Amino acid sequence: MERRRYAIELGYGADLHGEDMTKAALRAVKDAMSRTCLCGLVEVHGRDRFSGVHVHVEVAVPEPLQVDCDELVRAVPIGTVSAQACQGGMRAKGLEVECFGPGCSDIVCACAVLTVYVDEK
Template identity: 50%
Template sequence: MAFKRYIVEFGMGADLHGMNVTTAATRAVRDAVSHSCLCGLNDVLNLKDPAKNMKVKVEIGVPFPEKVDVDAVHKAVPVGETEVEIKAGGMSAKGLEVKALGDGDTIVIAIAVLTVYVNVD
């Protein structure tokens, strides 16, 4: 199979009150996915079953990368075989502590880059 890059999309996600980097990472993935309609998979490449012919590489930049639940990030991608790489990055900033919403006053922000590869054979 010859997989080629089809699209690169990015997104941002944050957890405002709970300091949960997995929440921020999955929100970043969903944000990136929401910016893309891959209609060219059908209209241009004539792929009858795009999910079987695509791979998605997910790169996440987030504070405290070792705390990210990688399985949750895989599940945030709706179709295709996924590869996930978590890196140190993103951002954290002082926010507002609201006990009912989580512990701490630190906002954690994740950046996601999704690269979709398609089988062009």
């Protein structure tokens, strides 16, 4: 069965206090999902329960090894989901607010790409 790209959406997220790569990545994934409407899967392709739908999440952050990709997978509510983190994003000088993340003063920015694939019958 051939798999074809159906939709691609981009998102941006940041952690302003705490330098949490996963939190920034999750926000980027949720930002991308908030602009994605996959009504064509149901109305045009007649799919129910999104069977044969696959979503690949790729996020770019300054420290990709610190991203919990399992959390990214759990954030996507449809299809078979895979996720990976790669080097990228941005780190900017911020302001330490001790109650949000002691010893953390940088702002961490993440970019996400969600690609939706469908199995062609």
